[in-house]
Amino acid sequence: MKQRSSPLNHASAPRPHHFGFAGQLGLLALAGGAPAMLAASCWVWQQTWLIYPKLLLCLLFGLAWLGAARAIYKRAEFHLQTIGNLVEGIAGGDYSHRLRRAGPDDLLGLQINQLVDGLHRQRLQAKEAMSLVDSVMQGIDVAIFAFDAQGHLQLANPCALSLLGQPSSAVIGRLAADLGLAELLNADTGQLSQHVFPGAAGLWQLRRQHYAVESAAESAVEGREHTLLFVTDLKQVLRGEEMQAWRRLLRVLSHEVNNSLVPISSLSDTLRKSLASMHSKQVDANNEEELADLDEGLSLIHERAIHLAEFVRRYAQLARLPEPHKRVFDLAGLLRRLPTMLPQARLQLSLEAKDSPAGEAPHVAALPPELEIPFFGDPVQIEQLLINLLKNGIEADGAPLELRSQLQPLRLTVLDQGIGLANPDNLFVPFYSTKPDGGGIGLLLSRQIAEAHQGSLILQARGTARGCAAILSFGNTHQAALAGQQTSD
Numbered sequence: 001m002k003q004r005s006s007p008l009n010h011a012s013a014p015r016p017h018h019f020g021f022a023g024q025l026g027l028l029a030l031a032g033g034a035p036a037m038l039a040a041s042c043w044v045w046q047q048t049w050l051i052y053p054k055l056l057l058c059l060l061f062g063l064a065w066l067g068a069a070r071a072i073y074k075r076a077e078f079h080l081q082t083i084g085n086l087v088e089g090i091a092g093g094d095y096s097h098r099l100r101r102a103g104p105d106d107l108l109g110l111q112i113n114q115l116v117d118g119l120h121r122q123r124l125q126a127k128e129a130m131s132l133v134d135s136v137m138q139g140i141d142v143a144i145f146a147f148d149a150q151g152h153l154q155l156a157n158p159c160a161l162s163l164l165g166q167p168s169s170a171v172i173g174r175l176a177a178d179l180g181l182a183e184l185l186n187a188d189t190g191q192l193s194q195h196v197f198p199g200a201a202g203l204w205q206l207r208r209q210h211y212a213v214e215s216a217a218e219s220a221v222e223g224r225e226h227t228l229l230f231v232t233d234l235k236q237v238l239r240g241e242e243m244q245a246w247r248r249l250l251r252v253l254s255h256e257v258n259n260s261l262v263p264i265s266s267l268s269d270t271l272r273k274s275l276a277s278m279h280s281k282q283v284d285a286n287n288e289e290e291l292a293d294l295d296e297g298l299s300l301i302h303e304r305a306i307h308l309a310e311f312v313r314r315y316a317q318l319a320r321l322p323e324p325h326k327r328v329f330d331l332a333g334l335l336r337r338l339p340t341m342l343p344q345a346r347l348q349l350s351l352e353a354k355d356s357p358a359g360e361a362p363h364v365a366a367l368p369p370e371l372e373i374p375f376f377g378d379p380v381q382i383e384q385l386l387i388n389l390l391k392n393g394i395e396a397d398g399a400p401l402e403l404r405s406q407l408q409p410l411r412l413t414v415l416d417q418g419i420g421l422a423n424p425d426n427l428f429v430p431f432y433s434t435k436p437d438g439g440g441i442g443l444l445l446s447r448q449i450a451e452a453h454q455g456s457l458i459l460q461a462r463g464t465a466r467g468c469a470a471i472l473s474f475g476n477t478h479q480a481a482l483a484g485q486q487t488s489d
Contacts, residue, residue, distance in 0.1 A: 022073050025072055040057075040061045041061065090116060093123070095123065140159065146227070166198070268305065324378030324449070326453075327377075330375070334379060342394070345390050345400070348366075350365060350366060351368065373407065389414045389446060393418060398416025401415065409473065409474065455473055457470065
């Protein structure tokens with residue numbers, strides 16, 4: 001049994017356990033050859049030869065005996081050292097070496113090579129499984145936290161980091177209590193939980209799963225129990241179901257209402273024309289007054305039928321929002337066009353500084369004219385979204401407006417100086433509006449556009465300042481999509 005040439009084959013340091021086994025084989029070879037050596041020596045001395053030939057033959061027999069024992073010892077030591085080097089390479093993750101079999105009956109070499117091949121396949125499968133798990137964790141929209149037995153955070157996927165509002169380097173290794181997650185680790189997973197994270201707030205579904213991790217100093221039985229915490233944002237799921245219900249309802253209403261409005265509008269218009277022709281004929285004073293009342297009533301029916309048809313047409317947009325045609329474009333260039341498009345907003349474009357201290361008001365400056373902000377999305381829909389937010393601020397008597405940009409993570413904030421939020425709970429309820437001429441779909445359509453671009457839209461009071469802040473955020477999911485698109489381009 002021989003081995004292919006490799007650095008592992010020429011280790012010079014002897015191994016004590018190899019030498020012991022090889023030495024035992026050498027001693028056994030000496031003991032096994034001793035009777036033959038004794039018999040040969042007796043036979044030589046019984047001959048009538050001279051003394052010198054007898055001594056020479058005994059010396060040759062002795063050298064052959066010792067040489068055979070040494071050869072067996074060296075051969076055993078070589079094979080054991082070769083196998084030891086191979087095992088050492090496997091332990092270090094090197095599966096490129098194999099034993100070269102001496103013949104078809106060399107079962108040991110065959111079995112060792114099969115073992116190395118099997119371990120190599122298992123390692124490749126483990127790497128593929130870990131790569132798959134990592135891809136799933138990076139792309140899944142469920143926040144995943146992994147804690148050790150002492151409650152230190154060991155792992156957090158991008159969605160989890162987005163909730164914490166911090167990079168991985170700032171949270172890994174910290175206690176759950178320091179991150180504000182101790183309550184979730186002990187919460188009842190059978191109920192929905194209200195929780196405010198630094199990066200989001202809402203209604204969450206919690207799931208916990210325990211797994212054992214064995215360290216080098218622990219046995220498999222004594223492996224310490226770690227905890228996986230899954231946090232699912234139910235707000236987005238429920239909102240999707242809500243939108244699907246509204247869309248189905250709108251389709252039915254649009255169909256049924258339009259089927260009734262078309263004949264009503266047509267008949268009322270026909271009757272008005274008939275009344276107009278009757279006015280040209282000779283009628284008495286009483287009939288003329290009645291005809292005037294009928295004409296006024298039919299005019300009102302015709303007018304309201306037209307208004308109702310327009311109402312249904314506008315709200316049917318909720319059920320027909322097209323899929324965005326996404327591409328990479330310069331968001332900063334789009335922002336610079338907005339002041340010209342809406343001069344009544346008296347819009348100021350500003351940029352938050354990256355080094356703003358935590359807990360203090362952000363440092364802002366005018367948006368640099370040379371700045372470019374790559375964005376992966378539909379420029380038409382994003383422009384419509386921003387126009388809707390600016391119009392809301394204008395209609396709330398909030399001019400002048402400010403559109404503040406933050407780059408990492410990407411966030412756009414529209415700040416107005418208006419009357420604020422009258423009823424925050426109904427902001428995104430379809431058809432609800434506090435404005436006399438409001439339709440109640442602008443904010444809802446805006447939020448749909450934001451979510452179609454892996455973003456979110458929230459409206460909140462400005463705190464100590466007067467007015468409202470509309471915050472448009474794009475997290476890690478959008479950044480990953482942008483990076484992937486730029487790479488493919």
